[in-house]
Structures are given as C-alpha cells and as structure tokens.
C-alpha cells in the first residue's frame with residue numbers, strides 16, 4: 001500500500017517540543033508576524049534569530065518518542081511504501097530512523113544564504129552573523145518557510161498524494177495551508193483518509209476515520225495493526 005503521512009507539531013509534543021497553538025505553545029510571548037514572516041525578519045532580525053537559535057539549541061535536549069519510532073518501523077518493515085511529509089522543523093523523524101521524509105516548512109538544522117542562495121547544514125547559532133560557508137557573506141537566515149513564503153516539495157507531495165492509497169494526518173491542527181488542504185486532495189485522488197490527533201480538529205469531518213489520543217499511543221497502535229496485516 002502507498003501511504004502518505006502528514007505530521008505536525010503534535011507528534012513531537014511528547015518529546016518535549018512545544019506545539020504552536022496550545023495555550024502554552026510556541027507563539028506565546030511572540031506575535032506570529034514578528035517571528036514567522038519575512039517582514040518580521042527584516043524589521044528585527046535579532047529577535048527572529050534568537051527565537052530560532054533557542055529552538056535549534058533545544059533540539060539536542062529532546063529525543064524521538066514512540067510515535068516517531070513507530071513510523072520508522074512501518075517504513076523499515078518494507079510491506080508498504082511510506083512517505084512522511086512533515087510540517088515540523090525538528091529532526092526527530094530522521095533520528096527515529098525514517099528515511100523518506102520531506103520537510104515542507106524547512107529545517108532548524110539548515111541555514112539559507114540570502115546572498116548566494118546556498119543551503120547548508122547548521123547546528124550552531126546564527127545571531128552572531130557567521131560567514132556563509134559558500135560565499136563568505138554574513139547573510140544567513142533560518143531555512144524555515146514563513147507565512148507568505150512557498151513551502152518546499154509541493155510538486156513531489158502532490159504526486160505522492162495522487163498515487164496514495166492511504167493519507168494519514170498526525171498531530172496537526174489543520175490551521176495552516178497548503179498542508180491543511182492535503183486531506184481534500186487525497187480524498188479527491190481516491191485515497192482513504194485517517195486522522196490521528198490528541199483531540200478532534202476543525203477538519204476532523206473531512207477524514208474517513210479519526211482516532212483521538214496522544215500520538216505516542218495511537219500511532220504505535222495503528223502501525224501495529226498494519227504490520228500485523
């Protein structure tokens with residue numbers, strides 16, 4: 001079976017990575033337009049670099065949870081063709097062992113040079129304006145897709161949705177487009193659709209089936225069913 005899995009912040013919540021729209025979420029203390037738009041970065045690059053530097057540093061203190069591990073197990077088992085499309089900018093899917101992962105909103109561990117357009121693996125801070133490894137310019141920014149910017153890999157994602165037998169959405173509120181529209185596309189292309197989330201979302205009714213509970217419990221249970229056949 002061809003399976004496309006869309007993941008959001010909820011899959012990393014039990015690893016200790018805050019979600020975005022919870023009461024204690026990541027935006028708390030920050031206006032979205034200040035830290036997640038190109039205009040905000042132009043206005044106050046230090047605040048934005050500090051916001052992402054802190055989150056990049058926090059990555060080394062967290063680890064994949066049973067939900068990430070279960071998805072890696074599903075891929076490794078080999079009976080199904082599994083593509084993970086993640087909105088998350090952490091690297092927990094890769095650290096759990098998933099190989100086929102698309103980061104549609106970019107990655108904390110990548111820096112993008114505005115001078116030469118190069119992208120480089122980056123695990124340190126950017127606030128101190130380090131030189132670009134490619135051209136030496138000091139114009140590196142987080143390689144993150146902000147509001148108003150075009151997400152990565154949309155063509156590849158759409159091709160995968162066209163071929164998918166099953167589309168599974170895990171731990172995302174469905175508040176941000178175009179990812180929030182994937183369930184409609186998958187349905188129109190003929191895939192079965194499943195939502196796995198802590199609680200019902202505004203989009204729950206769009207799915208053929210929904211199961212609610214913590215990702216660390218519901219994802220391994222669902223993978224267990226598939227692996228058992």
Ligand code: BJW
Nearest residue numbers: 008009010019020021087147148171172173176177198215
């Ligand atoms: C658990 C759990 C547990 C908790 N277990 N579950 C159409 C209509 C209106 C507006 C637009 C539109 N199309 C485009 C727009 C504009 C805009 C947009 O969507 N705005 C909305 C606010 C309406 N979109 C864009 O600008 C995008 N670009 C774009 O559209 O380009 C043009 C284009 C047009 C047409 C086609 C193609 C392209 C870019 C969006 C970039 C989003 N970037 C961010 C920030 C990245 C930087 C950063 O990380 O700091 O990405 S926003 C933020 O939200 C982040 C996330 O990836 C994204 C999604 O959030 P997510 O993952 O769903 O998190 P939460 O917190 O919302 O939800 C967590 C869920 O988990 C909840 O449901 C919990 O219940 C659950 N949960 N614990 C299981 N233990």
